[in-house]
């Protein structure tokens with residue numbers, strides 16, 4: 283080989299080598315680039331989902347400025363979140379949006395809009411979205427959906443028919459006699475009473491007897507009674523905001539599947555709120571299931587409507603309206619749990635707050651005494667459900683208490699499809715809050731809203747006659763309205779009648795004043811420490 287041809291050969295080899303090297307590098311960078319894209323895509327997508335999309339998608343609705351990732355959580359949890367909702371409505375009007383982390387919430391704070399969403403457009407705003415991954419949710423009422431919910435609700439409704447409500451009154455009086463004894467003792471000793479604590483225990487005893495048919499012993503054994511201890515522990519785990527379980531916090535930022543996964547994992551770790559919630563829910567559900575089985579075994583499908591408890595009725599008589607099918611054990615225990623949770627703290631807070639307001643309002647208190655004494659003279663001492671019509675002022679007191687201090691200050695609905703409400707586009711899947719408490723505080727519908735004035739609910743009062751029919755919604759509205767509202771009104775009225783038959787409550791220097799620093803939360807943030815002096819009348 284000549285030197286020229288050798289040179290050519292070397293050159294070729296070098297050329298092939300560098301081409302291969304260049305090609306390889308190019309390939310490698312393409313592969314790495316693609317890998318990078320594959321790896322980065324979810325991060326970019328998540329960033330888009332958290333940091334950009336919500337603001338872009340909801341830019342047509344006014345509201346507080348969006349912050350990437352956290353949205354408006356800081357403002358929301360600074361006070362109580364329905365207080366933030368109220369303040370925003372003053373700033374942005376009756377239709378606005380804010381962001382719970384990256385999740386947009388559209389708020390409607392107007393009676394007509396409540397009517398539209400809760401009633402007129404019900405089929406498009408049929409369901410609620412849960413913040414926690416509650417395992418009983420698909421079988422109960424509160425977070426069940428569509429046709430299943432309608433069937434379950436139809437089976438439960440007869441529990442709140444008039445004759446049944448009449449049958450719960452003796453259990454209410456039974457529980458109240460224990461409370462009266464405790465109050466009498468406190469009055470004799472000159473000791474103050476913490477009203478909310480007492481009414482909480484009272485409510486557990488009442489709902490325990492009515493729903494489960496068993497004695498929760500909350501008033502006699504609050505510290506060690508297994509049912510009341512479990513119920514209290516469970517209630518503490520159902521929180522949103524500071525002190526909420528990790529799964530709830532995760533649920534603010536991640537899709538439901540991630541939240542469920544975290545909830546499942548946390549349940550395995552002793553001491554976590556998820557574990558405490560799981561154990562106590564299971565304990566109570568097992569009690570409900572055992573009790574239902576025992577009630578079922580006692581008899582056939584006979585008439586167990588009167589003088590029975592919820593579980594007996596649900597296990598033996600209840601039927602889904604259209605199909606006629608019986609409720610399963612899973613459904614029965616889920617409904618029993620919900621009733622226990624939805625029906626205890628809400629009613630207890632209402633009774634406690636009514637006593638609180640009355641302690642500061644001698645005029646209203648004297649009208650209550652007058653009504654009670656008039657009925658007592660006419661022979662009504664332990665009123666049943668049908669007697670309550672004779673206590674219209676006590677009813678007005680309960681209504682005004684629920685207006686001033688809502689234990690259900692927001693109604694939750696989810697848009698099933700793209701909708702237009704008040705000319706505003708609401709995309710499918712959006713969570714909508716009907717800010718009922720904000721309306722309750724609006725002077726257009728309730729003049730001097732910070733004033734406790736039960737007379738505003740006197741049906742003959744021009745203020746009541748002129749009010750928008752959907753301005754006052756403490757129990758919600760439409761087909762998803764509170765299933766237990768008549769039970770709650772019955773319990774609150776009977777409790778107040780019993781208490782004011784015998785006692786007088788006076789504020790102390792350390793009693794909170796209105797407005798309270800802490801407002802009721804959507805789930806369970808009661809006004810605690812309502813310390814009052816109690817006297818025999």
Ligand code: HEM
Pocket residue numbers: 400423424425435620621624625626628629632684688689690691692693694756757758759760761762763764765766767769770
């Ligand atoms: C003062 C007491 C109570 C208040 C303020 C209250 C308030 C509410 C509110 C605002 C809702 C949502 C309604 C809606 O979205 O339109 C609701 C739903 C519900 N409440 Fe009550 N409630 C009280 C007592 C009770 C009691 C005593 C029970 C049971 C015995 C109960 C069981 C339920 C259930 C099961 C739901 C879900 C209904 C459904 O989605 O079909 N509540 N409650």
